[in-house]
Amino acid sequence: MQSASLVDSLNSLFPPFTSSLPSSLRLQPRFLRILNPPSSFSPAYPLHTDRSTPASLRSPAAGDSVQIPEMAVKDGQDPRIAKISSAIRVIPNFPKPGIMFQDITTLLLDTKAFKDTIDLFVERYRDKNISVVAGVEARGFIFGPPIALAIGAKFVPMRKPNKLPGEVISEEYSLEYGTDKMEMHVGAVEPGERALVIDDLIATGGTLCAAIKLLERVGVEVFECACVIELPELKGRERLGEKPLFVLVSSA
Ligand SMILES: O=P(O)(O)OC[C@H]1O[C@H](OP(=O)(O)OP(=O)(O)O)[C@H](O)[C@@H]1O
Ligand SMILES: Nc1ncnc2[nH]cnc12
Secondary structure (H helix, E strand, O other), rough: OHEEEEHHHHHHHHHHHHOOOHHHOOOOOOHHHOOOOOOOHHHHHHOOOOOOOHHHHOOOOEEEEEEOOOEEEEOOOOOHHHHHHOEEEEEEEOOOOOOEEEEHHHHHOHHHHHHHHHHHHHHHOOOOOOOOOEEEEOOOHHHHHHHHHHOOOEEEEEOOOOOOOOOOEEEEEEOEEEEEEEEEEEEOOOOOOOOEEEEEEEEOOHHHHHHHHHHHOOOOOOEEEEEEEEOOOOOOHHHHOOOEEEEEOOOH
16 A cells, blocks of 8 residues: 555656656556665655756755865866865764764765766876776775776775685774774785775775785785875875875865
């Protein structure tokens, strides 16, 4: 009963969408029984047929998310970077009190800003003889693969423990809010290869240091680390020492 009424509501809410589909693909009660959320379900992001970023994701509601006005733009000459910076949402007190969480999911909703992000990295790293793009779980898996494909490198996932099925080497590391371990498949890279390490964000630098150590342990040269965001007050860049770090936006 609940399914049928929900179908009616959805079909009337989104007529341009549902009416353009063949009848076999229109929302049917049969599908909705599987997909039906519990009655308390409230989507984190509003259902939206418009492909542009919903206004509610750009302008935070009632003080529970904010754009950081002091977000500084690196390499300020490039107008794409300001748009990338403003597409990143900041959620105070997530996942713990005191953490200003930099939420890149809103950047992913902005097709121009997301593409510009990838393009800026590709422009920097193409023709640098990089054969490996190593992406750190989880958010390095979003930015790493398109960069790897565009520069003709392989993508190597640096994973949380017990996720990779083959033989692994591992490194423990500390985070802004906890500790963790990183693993890489043995044989994914060869000694003498040249790697770029990609993540969405550098805070204390512990994550990137663990990735660098894993790669260098097997004889790979880490050419540079690259992130979308840097939190400079956590001094991750210092922790990386001599290893070059390229970022697009900084909270300083
Ligand atoms: O510079 P650091 O202090 O090491 O912190 C940066 C790391 O923290 C976040 O990942 P997180 O560990 O929260 O994992 P997730 O992406 O799986 O949520 C972020 O995506 C970086 O990987
Ligand atoms: N403030 C932050 N926002 C998003 N990811 C993080 N990882 C570590 N600190 C973070």
